[in-house]
Amino acid sequence: MAISCSNLPSLTFPSPITKNQFPFPIKSLTLSTKPPKRRRLEIRFSTSKNNEFRVREVVQTRVGLVLPGGSWWSLGEDDDDGNVESRTKSAPAKPITAVFALRRMWELISGDGRWAIFVGFGALVIAALSEISIPSVLTASIFSAQNGETVVFCRNSQFLLILCVTSGICSGLRSGCFAIANMILVMHLRETLYSSILFQDISFFDREAVGDLTSRLGADCQKLSHVIGNDVHLILRNALQGTGALINLMTLSWPLALSALVICFILSMIFLFYGQYQKRAAKLIQEYTAGANEVAQETLSLMRTVRIYGTERKELGRQQFLPYKQWLDKLAFVNIRESVAYGLWNMSFNTLYRSTQVIALLLGGMSILSGHVSPEQLTKYVLYCEWLIYATWRVTDNLSSLLQSVGASEKVFQLIDLLPSDQFLSKGVKLQKVMGHIQFVNVTFHYPSRLTVPVLEHVNFSVKANEVVAIVGISGSGKSTLVNLLLRLYEPSNGQIYIDGFPLRELDIRWLREKVGFVGQEPHLFHMDIKSNIRYGCSRHVEQKDIEWAAKQAYVHEFISSLPDGYETVVDDNLLSGGQKQRIAIARAILRDPAILILDEATSALDSESEHYVKGVIHAMGNDIKAKRTVIVIAHRLSTIKAADRIIVLDSGRVVEMGDNTELLLKDGLYAHLFKIQTDALA
Numbered sequence: 001m002a003i004s005c006s007n008l009p010s011l012t013f014p015s016p017i018t019k020n021q022f023p024f025p026i027k028s029l030t031l032s033t034k035p036p037k038r039r040r041l042e043i044r045f046s047t048s049k050n051n052e053f054r055v056r057e058v059v060q061t062r063v064g065l066v067l068p069g070g071s072w073w074s075l076g077e078d079d080d081d082g083n084v085e086s087r088t089k090s091a092p093a094k095p096i097t098a099v100f101a102l103r104r105m106w107e108l109i110s111g112d113g114r115w116a117i118f119v120g121f122g123a124l125v126i127a128a129l130s131e132i133s134i135p136s137v138l139t140a141s142i143f144s145a146q147n148g149e150t151v152v153f154c155r156n157s158q159f160l161l162i163l164c165v166t167s168g169i170c171s172g173l174r175s176g177c178f179a180i181a182n183m184i185l186v187m188h189l190r191e192t193l194y195s196s197i198l199f200q201d202i203s204f205f206d207r208e209a210v211g212d213l214t215s216r217l218g219a220d221c222q223k224l225s226h227v228i229g230n231d232v233h234l235i236l237r238n239a240l241q242g243t244g245a246l247i248n249l250m251t252l253s254w255p256l257a258l259s260a261l262v263i264c265f266i267l268s269m270i271f272l273f274y275g276q277y278q279k280r281a282a283k284l285i286q287e288y289t290a291g292a293n294e295v296a297q298e299t300l301s302l303m304r305t306v307r308i309y310g311t312e313r314k315e316l317g318r319q320q321f322l323p324y325k326q327w328l329d330k331l332a333f334v335n336i337r338e339s340v341a342y343g344l345w346n347m348s349f350n351t352l353y354r355s356t357q358v359i360a361l362l363l364g365g366m367s368i369l370s371g372h373v374s375p376e377q378l379t380k381y382v383l384y385c386e387w388l389i390y391a392t393w394r395v396t397d398n399l400s401s402l403l404q405s406v407g408a409s410e411k412v413f414q415l416i417d418l419l420p421s422d423q424f425l426s427k428g429v430k431l432q433k434v435m436g437h438i439q440f441v442n443v444t445f446h447y448p449s450r451l452t453v454p455v456l457e458h459v460n461f462s463v464k465a466n467e468v469v470a471i472v473g474i475s476g477s478g479k480s481t482l483v484n485l486l487l488r489l490y491e492p493s494n495g496q497i498y499i500d501g502f503p504l505r506e507l508d509i510r511w512l513r514e515k516v517g518f519v520g521q522e523p524h525l526f527h528m529d530i531k532s533n534i535r536y537g538c539s540r541h542v543e544q545k546d547i548e549w550a551a552k553q554a555y556v557h558e559f560i561s562s563l564p565d566g567y568e569t570v571v572d573d574n575l576l577s578g579g580q581k582q583r584i585a586i587a588r589a590i591l592r593d594p595a596i597l598i599l600d601e602a603t604s605a606l607d608s609e610s611e612h613y614v615k616g617v618i619h620a621m622g623n624d625i626k627a628k629r630t631v632i633v634i635a636h637r638l639s640t641i642k643a644a645d646r647i648i649v650l651d652s653g654r655v656v657e658m659g660d661n662t663e664l665l666l667k668d669g670l671y672a673h674l675f676k677i678q679t680d681a682l683a
């Protein structure tokens with residue numbers, strides 16, 4: 001059986017996997033496999049110290065094996081010693097157990113939530129003890145009345161009243177306390193999951209679908225809320241009541257108690273099968289719901305394109321990947337099977353439940369006739385027997401719901417357990433000042449999601465401090481990728497990038513990013529007011545006049561002032577034109593007063609007049625004596641970068657030419673060719 005893997009050579013299973021099958025040196029390798037049908041494969045390996053970089057690469061790209069059927073098996077995480085241990089902190093190798101899930105939830109509840117659980121648990125015990133005494137006191141009251149024992153009847157009735165009131169108050173307290181604990185759990189769960197997602201590498205977001213992640217944050221976290229809010233305490237309550245009922249039955253007549261116990265045992269066995277089935281069904285429902293969400297999210301976010309091309313109906317049955325309708329069909333199929341299983345389970349329960357009454361009638365009647373049991377004892381037996389069966393049913397039902405929630409929690413905990421990006425783990429060096437000298441030394445890069453396709457190859461160039469450098473090349477030649485590496489959104493596969501002579505990966509990246517201004521091809525604005533959008537990510541204190549100054553420089557102040565709420569206008573990404581968004585993004589970059597300014601097609605959506613002025617501002621920023629900075633400009637319109645100090649020409653991820661506009665035109669290479677095409681097109 002062949003096991004395909006995105007970056008490892010194809011491995012053949014079950015023939016032995018050897019060290020030299022890995023694309024980096026391996027010091028030790030242990031492999032344990034389970035029968036392929038169970039799809040369990042564990043690999044442990046470690047590399048020598050000097051291959052640490054490689055190891056980190058492996059971890060960041062989450063190297064793993066894609067088993068037949070598409071399931072993904074991560075090879076694991078890097079520990080501090082540079083060892084890669086299979087599945088140490090990330091996705092657990094085995095499906096998680098209810099105990100594991102409960103332990104994790106207990107850790108997440110903490111503080112006040114735990115107090116609520118303790119109080120709720122105390123109330124639960126008192127309520128359960130009160131409730132379980134009711135049948136006994138009730139029967140005694142009835143028979144004392146029948147026997148004309150007025151004093152005993154009055155005493156029993158008072159006791160019954162006390163039991164009912166106590167049980168009512170404690171049940172209310174129990175439900176309230178567990179609901180509070182539940183609310184705290186969901187809040188902490190969402191918070192922890194959200195923060196784990198936010199701190200992942202950018203490559204994580206290339207891999208994971210947004211619909212999938214929002215599904216985990218929404219529906220899955222909500223499902224988990226049932227565990228503490230409902231399942232656990234109801235299981236405890238009914239288990240206590242069931243035990244109490246059983247003890248009472250034993251004291252009444254052990255043969256009768258035994259018969260009830262046999263029925264409970266059969267019920268539990270049936271549940272065991274049903275519970276396992278439900279757990280699997282819950283996982284499938286979770287997977288299919290996430291799939292459907294993902295398709296819907298994509299379609300709804302591209303609604304304009306859908307409307308223009310009139311493909312609303314087609315979108316329901318789109319054949320690329322799995323269409324929405326097909327996800328719904330899959331969901332319906334699992335739900336129908338689950339409903340049938342639920343019906344069968346209910347049928348078995350009801351049949352067995354009713355049969356206790358027949359047993360009571362047969363055994364009890366015979367015992368009364370033979371004088372072994374009194375009518376009062378038989379009445380108690382019937383009541384406690386019903387109680388025991390009911391408690392068994394409730395315990396199994398809540399246990400099944402608990403297992404479903406555990407199924408849903410698997411992916412949530414896998415995401416929570418992902419290690420944050422290396423960039424947030426190490427502190428790094430902060431320089432006194434960023435001069436803006438940039439060097440790319442023999443940089444080669446491939447995206448983690450496409451490891452076989454090199455996007456940049458042996459890129460070498462340097463940008464002097466305060467230089468204005470343009471990067472040009474045809475679409476897909478790797479210009480934006482170069483910037484992505486400079487912003488350290490990805491790490492080079494090979495080679496080094498230096499800022500002011502320091503390796504980029506040794507610098508405190510969050511500090512460095514504060515010194516960099518970036519305007520991308522498609523700037524997106526947050527759903528907040530314009531003022532907050534302009535000062536977004538600016539660490540220094542800025543006043544309204546600074547914001548207005550930046551907006552004026554970006555030629556957007558007039559537009560903002562014309563809005564009824566001016567700078568307080570809450571913007572929506574969809575409500576502004578591309579040019580307006582770009583100008584606000586430029587104002588944001590200007591306000592940071594960056595040492596390095598990166599403009600990736602930053603003026604592509606501007607009208608000619610705005611472009612002319614904004615280019616003037618950018619040029620001035622680059623040449624301003626007081627605030628000199630390095631400027632890197634990516635532009636398709638070559639006329640816009642003619643004035644750059646230097647132009648770097650990329651072709652298929654390689655630097656093919658370098659020089660100023662005149663030198664490159666004289667060279668008559670790719671740049672001159674592109675320039676000619678554009679001038680001809682304008683003529």
Ligand SMILES: Nc1ncnc2c1ncn2[C@@H]1O[C@H](COP(=O)(O)OP(=O)(O)OP(=O)(O)O)[C@@H](O)[C@H]1O
Pocket residue numbers: 206447449450455473474475476477478479480481482
């Ligand atoms: N996140 C990604 N994952 C995988 N491949 C990517 C990713 N981003 C870009 N690529 C690929 O890398 C190559 C270079 O893309 P890049 O965006 O750097 O080109 P570009 O020169 O900036 O193009 P354009 O001028 O059209 O913006 C392309 O083949 C692209 O498909």
